Amino acid sequence: MVIRRADEETEAGVLPSEELLDAMSKYNEELVRAGVMLDGVGLQPSSKGVKVRFSGGRPAVIDGPFTEAKELIAGYSVIEAGSLAEVVELVKRWPKVDGHGNAQIEIRRVTEIEEFETASPEAVETEQRIRAARDKA
Secondary structure (H helix, E strand, C coil), rough: EEEEECCHHCCCCCCCCHHHHHHHHHHHHHHHCCCEEEEEEECCCHHEEEEEEEEEEEEEEECCCCCCCHHHHEEEEECCCCCHHHHHHHHCCCCCCCCCCCEEEECCCCCCCCHHHCCCCCHHHHHHHHHHHHHCC
């Protein structure tokens, strides 16, 4: 997963310029043509969201905005590639028109349920059914 971290502009709800939208569209299209991009979206600022925090099993809803913008996500892409190095090379081509040419991108590997030693065969089977249904949709 490629995560675009939030900053002051994204948290303020500053809309991307036409130039940035065009550049991101071309970049995303390149990833789709390469067969590596599975999903990707930009996110609204945290002022339009909520957190649900659980304590003792009870949920508490906390309205945004959230104070630590550097810990927030402004958007993400799910990339399927052969290696971390390959994803790093793809991210290095991130459009340079992003604000002042500044963006913080984090790359994280998605864990599949089959990788959890604690996953029961039933949980693995359920997850596989969910994936198959999602892929058909």
